[in-house]
Amino acid sequence: MLIAVDPGHGGKDPGAVVGDYKEKDINLNIALKIRDILVKENISVIMTRDKDETVDLQQRCDIANKSKADYFISIHCNNFTDPSANGTETYAYPRSLAGRNLAQYVQNEIVEMLKTTNRGVKYESFYVLKHTIMPAILVETAFMSNPQNLDLLLQKPDAFAQGIANGTIKFLKSVNYKQTDDIEKLQMKGIIDKHYDPKSYVTWGEFASVILKILGGR
Structure with a gap:
C-alpha cells in the first residue's frame, strides 16, 4: 500500500497568510506527521514535497502517478474574508466512489479528534483531484482566518495528523475487509x-x- 501525501503550496507559493503564519508551513508540518504515523503502521508514503519548495500542481500529480500510489491525500488550510467562518471540510472528485468514501472517513475522524465544526464532504474537480489516476482527496483542515481555528492549527498539528491518519487507516481496513x-x-x-x-x-x-x-x- 502506497499513499501519496501532498502538503499544499510551498516555496514561492505561501498559500494563505495570516500575520506571521503561512499556510505552506502548517500544511507541511501536518503532512510530515501524517507520514510518520502511517509509516509506523507499515503503510508506505511518498511525499510530493518534504521541505519548503515550489512544486506546481502538475508536478504533484506526476509524483503520485509515476509512483503508482494507491491513494492521494492533499493537505490544506482554509481561509475566508469573514473571520467567523470555521470548521473542517474534505473534498473528493465527484466521479470517484473510493475517493468519496476515503474523504468521509477522514472528515469524520478529524471532527471527532478536534471537535471542529463539521462542514462535510464536498465534491469538486480541483486539479489534483482530477489529474491523479488514483482516488484522491483534499483536506481543508481548518480556517486560518478564524482565530480559534488558527490556534488549533498551531497548537494541535499532531491531532490533525492523527485524525487524517486514523481516517485513512480505517478506510483501508474497510476496503480490505469488503474485498x-x-x-x-x-x-x-x-x-x-x-x-x-x-x-x-x-x-x-x-x-x-x-x-x-x-x-x-x-
Whole structure:
C-alpha cells in the first residue's frame, strides 16, 4: 500500500497568510506527521514535497502517478474574508466512489479528534483531484482566518495528523475487509476455485474462466 501525501503550496507559493503564519508551513508540518504515523503502521508514503519548495500542481500529480500510489491525500488550510467562518471540510472528485468514501472517513475522524465544526464532504474537480489516476482527496483542515481555528492549527498539528491518519487507516481496513468478503462469496458460489489475495493480479486466462462460469459456459 502506497499513499501519496501532498502538503499544499510551498516555496514561492505561501498559500494563505495570516500575520506571521503561512499556510505552506502548517500544511507541511501536518503532512510530515501524517507520514510518520502511517509509516509506523507499515503503510508506505511518498511525499510530493518534504521541505519548503515550489512544486506546481502538475508536478504533484506526476509524483503520485509515476509512483503508482494507491491513494492521494492533499493537505490544506482554509481561509475566508469573514473571520467567523470555521470548521473542517474534505473534498473528493465527484466521479470517484473510493475517493468519496476515503474523504468521509477522514472528515469524520478529524471532527471527532478536534471537535471542529463539521462542514462535510464536498465534491469538486480541483486539479489534483482530477489529474491523479488514483482516488484522491483534499483536506481543508481548518480556517486560518478564524482565530480559534488558527490556534488549533498551531497548537494541535499532531491531532490533525492523527485524525487524517486514523481516517485513512480505517478506510483501508474497510476496503480490505469488503474485498476479502467478496472473494469468499465468489468462492462459495463456485465462481472461483480458491481464495485469492485481494491485491493479487488476475491473468486473462483466469478472467476468462470466471466470465465463462458466470455465463454458465463451464
